[in-house]
Amino acid sequence: MSFACDIPAVATVQTDDENVRVTRWDFAPGAVTGWHEHGWPYFVVMLTDSLMRVHDGEKAVDVRRKAGDTYQRPAGVRHDVMNGGDAPMAFVEIEIKRPEAVLHPAAG
Known part of the structure; x- marks a missing residue:
């Protein structure tokens, strides 16, 4: 189901509130x-050029990403992500906990 690897990626939470x-x-x-x-829909912003290897439980797919690339996925995505390249890989993941609050914030 996942990659056979014991090198963990390092996750640094930058913001965590009721919305994101x-x-x-x-x-x-x-x-x-x-x-x-993933329990919430999310966006990813690549910080580095990378070879991202994604395992969905059945097969692994290599995806080349460039620094600045973005993509989004719905809630419920199940996977394992690996750096398939020979250089460090980094990205920022933005999980939307309450889409209605982010898309339609209350007037301030």
């Missing part, structure tokens, strides 16, 4: 997040 969680992920070459499921 922002986490910076840093991966040494070969490092992995470990198998996990």
Whole structure:
């Protein structure tokens, strides 16, 4: 189901409130997040050019990403992410806990 690797990626939570969680992920070459499921929809902003290897439980797929690339995924995504390259990989993950509050904030 996940990659056979004992090098963990380093997660640094930068913001965590009732609306969003922002986490910076840093991966040494070969490092992995470990198998996990996302409870909220999320966005990713790449900080480095990278070869991201993603395992969905059935197969692994290599995806080349450039610094500044962004993508989004819905809640419920299950996977393991590995740095498939030979250089450090980093990205910021923004999980949206309450989409209605982020999209339609109360007037201040």
